Amino acid sequence: MTARGGRRGPGARWAATALVCVLAGGLLAACGGSSGPANSITLYNGQHEQTTDALVAGFEKATGIQVNVRSDDEDTLADEIVNEGSRSPADVIYTENSPAIQYLADKGLLAPVDPSTLALTPSRFNSPDGDWVGVSARVSVLIYNPSLISKADLPSSVLQLADPRYQGKLAFAAGETDFQPIVTSVDHTYGEAATLRWLDGIKANAGSNVYPDNETIADEVNRGAVAFGVVNQYYWYRMRAEIGASNMHSEITTFAPEDPGYVLDISPAAVLRSSRHQADAQKFVAYLVSAQGQEIIAHSISFEYPIASGVTTTQPETPFDQLQPNPITVEQLGDGSTAIDLLKQAGLL
Helix, strand or coil: CCCCCCCCCHHHHCCCCCCCCCCCCHHHHHHCCCCCCCCEEEEEECCCHHHHHHHHHHHHHHHCCEEEEEECCHHHHHHHHHHHHHHCCCCEEECCCHHHHHHHHHCCCEECCCHHHHCCCCHHHCCCCCCCEEEEEEEEEEEECCCCCCHHHCCCCHHHHHCHHHCCCEEECCCCCCCHHHHHHHHHHHCHHHHHHHHHHHHHHHCCCECCCHHHHHHHHHCCCCCEEEEEHHHHHHHHHHHCHHHCCCEEECCCCCCCCCCEEEEEEEEECCCCCHHHHHHHHHHHHCHHHHHHHHHCCCCCEECCCCCCCCCCCCCHHHCCCCCCCHHHHCCCHHHHHHHHHCCCC
């Protein structure tokens, strides 16, 4: 694992490869022909299989452009792109969270996204410099087992996770890139010293319940091995879809409205400046935020929120417009380096 990464996240375990080549459709006619004789692009994918597979299949069917997918943890992929430099085979990178892509933007490795593509997503969910576009969103929640802790006894603020009364009851995944935005949000609100004290407190409270990823947290809470944990909302909904409502022994709730632990995570995509297939790469990114791409997200069992082209989810979860997350911006979340440094100082990475 490189300097930016912690434990490898679910993107590494759910490696997705989509190599279907089909006849070109209407989108190809609308966007123009392919920029390369191979009529293919390479996607570095840090997103989940459920999301990426469906979007790649839809794009290939609409355009006839083949997408070769290389999946891994988003921080690992970002580091590889930095190390590969102009030799990188990647044309597009697609991640779960914005910091990994912003890290590449800050190094000047991303091409500007076409303005017409950026216009499909509300500007607050895009790169402030136009280097990447927001595709979908998830929100942090508390997952808890009512047989072990009541909803009324859960913390209402993220700072309360460090309260000694939760010792042995808390689970979190320090190495998950999903956890980094929460750390950044706490630091942005309370400062470095308070954040380090908080990290020390939650480390002590979690004890042996510091897990490698959010799926493990969801499983352990659901089976009653630990009382509660912090995950993104879609892990709970996805688990329910996979194992059935009758096997669900956990519930989810949020921190208080606008609490620093109540964070909206944006999943973005970008074109590499070094890409040798710029036109086709731009088409793929445009497809992700088009009505067609967003409808795939809206109906998929990824349980992510579509945020572009005016599309809303069809899944039975809290409507996107009813969420009340902390107002921290994607620009303030930055490249994740502050969170990583704080986690290292706390001995959690």
